Amino acid sequence: MEIKIIGFDADDTLxxxxxxxxEAEKEFCDILTNYISEKEAEKALYKTEMQNxxxxxxxxxxFMLSLIETAIKISKGNISSNxxxxxxxxxxxxxxKQIVLLDGVENVLKNVSKRxxxxxxxxxxxxxxxxxxxxxxxxxYFHHIxxxxxxxxxxxxxxxxxxxxxxxxxxxIGNSLKSDIFPVxxxxxxxxxxxxxxxxxxxxxxxxxxxNKKYMEVETLSDILxxx
Amino acid sequence: MEIKIIGFDADDTLxxxxxxxxEAEKEFCDILTNYISEKEAEKALYKTEMQNxxxxxxxxxxFMLSLIETAIKISKGNISSNxxxxxxxxxxxxxxKQIVLLDGVENVLKNVSKRxxxxxxxxxxxxxxxxxxxxxxxxxYFHHIxxxxxxxxxxxxxxxxxxxxxxxxxxxIGNSLKSDIFPVxxxxxxxxxxxxxxxxxxxxxxxxxxxNKKYMEVETLSDILxxx
Numbered sequence: 001m002e003i004k005i006i007g008f009d010a011d012d013t014l015x016x017x018x019x020x021x022x023e024a025e026k027e028f029c030d031i032l033t034n035y036i037s038e039k040e041a042e043k044a045l046y047k048t049e050m051q052n053x054x055x056x057x058x059x060x061x062x063f064m065l066s067l068i069e070t071a072i073k074i075s076k077g078n079i080s081s082n083x084x085x086x087x088x089x090x091x092x093x094x095x096x097k098q099i100v101l102l103d104g105v106e107n108v109l110k111n112v113s114k115r116x117x118x119x120x121x122x123x124x125x126x127x128x129x130x131x132x133x134x135x136x137x138x139x140x141y142f143h144h145i146x147x148x149x150x151x152x153x154x155x156x157x158x159x160x161x162x163x164x165x166x167x168x169x170x171x172x173i174g175n176s177l178k179s180d181i182f183p184v185x186x187x188x189x190x191x192x193x194x195x196x197x198x199x200x201x202x203x204x205x206x207x208x209x210x211x212n213k214k215y216m217e218v219e220t221l222s223d224i225l226x227x228x
Numbered sequence: 229m230e231i232k233i234i235g236f237d238a239d240d241t242l243x244x245x246x247x248x249x250x251e252a253e254k255e256f257c258d259i260l261t262n263y264i265s266e267k268e269a270e271k272a273l274y275k276t277e278m279q280n281x282x283x284x285x286x287x288x289x290x291f292m293l294s295l296i297e298t299a300i301k302i303s304k305g306n307i308s309s310n311x312x313x314x315x316x317x318x319x320x321x322x323x324x325k326q327i328v329l330l331d332g333v334e335n336v337l338k339n340v341s342k343r344x345x346x347x348x349x350x351x352x353x354x355x356x357x358x359x360x361x362x363x364x365x366x367x368x369y370f371h372h373i374x375x376x377x378x379x380x381x382x383x384x385x386x387x388x389x390x391x392x393x394x395x396x397x398x399x400x401i402g403n404s405l406k407s408d409i410f411p412v413x414x415x416x417x418x419x420x421x422x423x424x425x426x427x428x429x430x431x432x433x434x435x436x437x438x439x440n441k442k443y444m445e446v447e448t449l450s451d452i453l454x455x456x
Contacts, residue, residue, distance in 0.1 A: 007340065061289035061290055061293060061353075065289060065293065071447075072310075075309070079305070079309055082300075125285065125354075126354055126376075127283075127285030149352075150355075
């Protein structure tokens with residue numbers, strides 16, 4: 001069946017994201033160095049993030065709140081107010097980061113947008129993602145941006161209902177097997193995986209899911225031009 | 229021209245919201261009572277919220293971050309880590325509030341959804357608003373939920389493009405003249421104002437805008453049934 005709409009993931013598919021979070025985490029661990037090792041701080045942060053995920057969802061603001069909560073807990077309340085302000089500043093810096101496009105992205109979008117209706121389908125805060133899209137200069141290639149609270153099959157089902165197309169008419173392109181590829185395939189949609197070198201542990205999946213491949217994988221986004 | 233889609237604001241149009249924020253603010257001021265009066269605390273909080281609005285946008289998580297930042301600043305760093313955890317707890321409680329529907333809402337939606345395509349058009353965090361919609365039991369009446377980073381004319385223009393309808397084919401219903409009524413009217417759309425007794429100061433506008441009314445106003449949501 002003909003593809004009617006192509007969905008692009010944004011973070012680490014169109015532009016650099018995860019390395020910015022890693023940098024913020026590194027700065028956070030530096031603040032806590034008097035209380036706990038970097039490795040333990042990372043572990044404690046991840047635990048807090050997972051505890052808060054259902055409540056906060058994805059995005060920088062929930063990340064900031066989890067940083068603060070983790071810092072207070074692992075310092076046993078000894079962290080100073082000033083250090084907490086420094087943690088808030090790390091988060092504000094993250095929200096204001098320059099956008100660095102991945103290789104070949106603009107060329108691919110220029111080409112593909114002439115032939116298909118494109119949308120961005122991404123998790124994270126709406127305002128933050130809209131700001132990144134604006135800064136990226138890529139907004140003109142997309143019909144609109146769809147912020148998803150999560151990327152489970154249910155969420156894609158809702159998206160398809162909203163777009164008023166069948167799963168077979170939808171192609172999703174992204175760097176996360178767990179969020180961009182498997183849920184779409186499971187509904188009968190199409191998907192192209194473009195791996196990225198840095199993946200948040202929460203987005204990692206065990207390799208056994210790979211056994212029955214029904215999606216395509218390319219090395220860089222430019223390679224999709226040969227497939228479409 | 230015939231109405232194709234009706235947009236409903238959610239907070240304080242379909243369900244109680246602002247009073248929950250007022251309650252959270254009251255609890256926040258109680259924590260700060262050793263440092264500053266309630267009135268001054270409210271003023272300082274509003275100042276922080278306005279400074280952060282471009283960066284954080286609307287919603288409970290940005291509100292929580294502004295609470296923490298305000299508490300540290302107005303206590304001159306004397307607030308304890310434990311008190312900051314209490315502030316985080318106020319925010320988490322806010323995110324988990326029960327939904328209280330406003331009078332007549334379900335009956336109106338049941339009736340109107342038979343004749344029109346309905347959407348929710350709201351600011352705030354996506355996950356939070358989706359959760360509220362789910363808890364409300366009203367999801368079945370809406371085609372989908374549109375989270376808007378802001379409700380300026382530009383944002384409604386983007387929404388109309390996305391919905392692929394003309395302004396004249398869109399009717400917006402909500403409690404905020406500033407966010408739900410005037411921007412839609414300015415684009416040539418239709419709007420019905422349903423005032424609510426409690427309004428965030430940021431949503432208030434000066435009366436001079438009211439001079440040239442081109443929208444309708446009803447006392448309760450049920451009254452729209454006579455207009456449609």
